[in-house]
Amino acid sequence: MAKLILDNNMAAPDDIYELLTELHRGLEPEQSADVNARLILLLANHIGDVEVLAEATRIAREHLPPAPELKREI
Amino acid sequence: MIKTYEFPEYPYIRSADQDAVAAVRRPVVIGGAGPIGMAMAIDLAMHNVPVVVLDDNNTVSFGSRAVCYAKRLIEIMDRLGVGERMMQKGVTWNVGKVFFEDEQVYSFNMLPEEHHRRPGFINLQQYYIEQYLVDRIQQLDEVDLRWKNKITALSQDDDCVRLTVETPDGPYELEAEYLIACDGANSDIRAMCGLSSSGQIFQDRFLIADVIMDPKCFPLERWFWFNPPFHDGQSTLLHRQPDNVWRIDFDLGWDADPEEEKKPENIIPRVKAFLGEDVEFELEWASVYTFCCRRMDDFRQGRVLFAGDSAHQVSPFGARGANSGVQDTDNLAWKLALVLEGKAPVSLLDSYTEERVYAADENIKNSTRSTDFITPKNEASRHFRDAVLNLAHKYSFARSLVNSGRLSVPSTYVDSSLNTPDAEDFAGRMAPGAPSTDGPVLRNGQDDYLLNCLGNDFKALLFVDPQNPPSESELVQLNALSQNEVPVYGYLVSPQPLDIELPNGVELLVDTLGVVAERFDAQPGTCYLMRPDQHVCGRMRRFDADRVIAMQRKATGY
Known part of the structure; x- marks a missing residue:
């Protein structure tokens, strides 16, 4: 089972960071959100492995309060 | 009405x-x-x-x-x-079309797998x-x-x-x-x-309008719109029922007034905006519903x-x-x-x-996954949903993410306490707890399907090689299972007719196309025990009556 890489895996980190920031140049927040969604979907398909993505999603929001409980009496 | x-x-x-x-x-x-x-x-x-x-x-x-x-x-x-x-x-349909705003994103053909008695739905x-x-x-x-x-x-x-x-x-x-x-x-x-x-209530209302139309007006296809241009809700679905009745399902949003929306004078303009002014239809039935998952x-x-x-x-x-x-x-x-x-x-x-x-x-x-795709619950979900639909135009990977409802398939009771876990290697979907697949067979020389032969009682499927049919003692053991307090009726499943006499509690199924053996990952000697609801209890590579009895006891709660 593949594992999410958390040490540096980028040969040219500055190039990659620049790609990400340049991507949003001149965009309105709404357009940026759209472009980010497309980017994440493209990368998610490329990675393909649900375990790797699950680990990434966990870390992506670990600094924020946990999601509220959904289940309730109705 | x-x-x-x-x-x-x-x-x-x-x-x-x-x-x-x-x-x-x-x-x-x-x-x-x-x-x-x-x-x-x-x-x-x-x-x-x-x-x-x-x-x-x-x-x-x-x-x-x-x-x-x-x-x-x-x-x-x-x-x-x-x-x-x-x-x-x-009625059934095979062609589905997905639209986003005013464009068709893609269409698909649900070609069903061959050699099943019944279609997908x-x-x-x-x-x-x-x-x-x-x-x-x-x-x-x-x-x-x-x-x-x-x-x-x-x-x-x-x-x-x-x-x-x-x-x-x-x-x-x-x-x-x-x-x-x-x-x-x-x-x-x-x-x-x-x-x-x-469970969870979804804060959304849907209007169902069943309309009668001339079948020449619309092909036998399922059409699903995301963000339709003719309607201010998030989705519209059209599919056909018998008697030339079409079901149209409009998302109305949470603030809609159900009593107002149910009135024909409010429904008819919505339907006209969708079908076009010229299409003649009669309103058959309408209802506004909310739903929850619980x-x-x-x-x-x-x-x-x-x-x-x-x-x-x-x-x-x-x-x-x-x-x-x-x-x-x-x-x-x-x-x-x-x-x-x-x-x-x-x-x-x-x-x-x-x-x-x-x-x-x-x-x-x-x-819930379908609902969250059709009616995104926050801005981020909406961005993902719209991005999927935009990408689906050009890139096939995104089509697999479009979720306008996944076809209902029965559960495999993977971890059920009634299952006997495999003791040998098996491939394929017919794992313990799975509902039986189907396949064409000859029974008493007549064309039939496997699922017609299963159910109501416990049944054992023993796959055999016609060149090396089961021994007399194996047949006696298989037949003896039909005399159990809870009987197990046996089938020999063979690619060709067998030239041997079978006892009363054992029948022959000829797997003419080899589809059954393939779907059960069976080799000569493989035996499956099937429950009265056609789910798999357990399986073995070599028929052993004692193991069948043990499987049945487990499947009956002992």
């Missing part, structure tokens, strides 16, 4: 139980004569269990309601004797299936279906369930060894037991069992309501019959909750 269907009116008939001095005790009473209650009754009757069905109404479901019946439901209805009638009346109004079930019940002496009988009070102890039943002639008392609540999402029986169903913690409370919407409720996307409800009854009938006959411990009924809670959770998960 309905033009294409005349509702039957079934008579209230006074039962002798109403005149009895003391409350009469029945083995099984079912509350509710909808599709789930009636399927439950027929299934129990086929296991020779006498059943009383109580319904507070005297006709079938008003309005088309459940529309899409999936393959597994049709297969269960085949076993109950109404599958063919459903097929004769139902059919569309059919709920009142037809109910009518067919009532007709079938009328052929069965074991079912006593009482219209205009409403359960108004109940209590249970170790001995039985005691019911008070209201009728046009006044109330009467009735006792049941077991009561099965098939009385729908707002189950009175559940409330009378002081139980609840918990289930009870336990589908059994002592002598009361819950099936269908009373036990679990899902959003309509993916057609998992009626489909999963009938799978509940498929699961429960044989277990309850064995318990009532004293051939299985009462604890077997706990496996009903175990297996069907697992299935309910799977259905809730799938239908």
Whole structure:
């Protein structure tokens, strides 16, 4: 089972960071959100492995309060 | 308002139980004569269990309601004797089209896998299936279906369930060894037991409009719009039912006023905006609905069992309501019959909750996912959803993410306590707990399908090599299983006819195309034990009668 890489895996980190920031140049927040969604979907398909993505999603929001409980009496 | 269907009116008939001095005790009473209650009754009757069905109404479901019946439901209805009638009346579609705003994103063809008796699903109004079930019940002496009988009070102890039943002639008392609540999402029986169903409400309203149109106007396809240009809600769905009736499902949003939206003067402009001013149609039926996904913690409370919407409720996307409800009854009938006959411990009924809670959770998960795709709940979800639809135009990977409802497929009870885990290597989908696949066979020289040969009893499938048929002693052992207290009837599955004489408890199925052996990953000697609901108990690479018996004991709760 593949594992999410958390040490540096980028040969040219500055190039990659620049790609990400340049991507949003001149965009309105709404357009940026759209472009980010497309980017994440493209990368998610490329990675393909649900375990790797699950680990990434966990870390992506670990600094924020946990999601509220959904289940309730109705 | 309905033009294409005349509702039957079934008579209230006074039962002798109403005149009895003391409350009469029945083995099984079912509350509710909808599709789930009636399927439950027929299934129990086929296991020779006498059943009383109580319904507070005297006709079938008003309005088309459940529309899409999936393959597994049709297969269960085949076993109950109404599958063919459903097929004769139902319609199916293979081409689906997905639209986003004013463009078609893509179309797909749901080519079904070959060599199955039944298609992936059919569309059919709920009142037809109910009518067919009532007709079938009328052929069965074991079912006593009482219209205009409403359960108004109940209590249970170790001995039985005691019911008070209201009728046009006044109330009467009735006792049941077991009561099965098939009385729908707002189950009175559940409330009378002081139980609840918990989960998630979706803050959204949908308008169903069933319209009659000339079939030349629209092809036999399913059309699903996201963010339609002709309607300000988030989605619209169009698909066809029999009698030239089309179901249109409009998302209205949470703030819509259901009473206003239900008025024809408000519906007709919406439909016209969608179909075009020139298309002629007649409004057949309309309804505004909200939905939730919820289930009870336990589908059994002592002598009361819950099936269908009373036990679990899902959003309509993916057609998992009626489909999963009938799978509940498929699961429960044989277990309850064995318990009532004293051939299985009462604890077997706990496996009903175990297996069907697992299935309910799977259905809730799938239908919640569809709902969240169709009506995104926050800005980020909406961005993802719109991005998927935009990408789906050009990039095929994104099409697999488009979720306008996933076809209902039956659960494999992966971790069920009734399963015997594999002791040898097997590939494919027919793992312990899986519902049986299908395939063409020759039975007594006649074309048939495997699923017609399975069900109602335990069945063993022994795959054989015609060049090296089973020995006399193997046949004797296989045949002896049919004499068990709970019989196991044997089939030899062979690619060609066999030139040997078979004992009475063993039949030959010729797997003419080799499809059955392939789907079961079978080699000569492989043996499967199948439950009365056609699910796999366990399997082995070499037939061993003792192992079959052990598997059956496990599957009957010992």
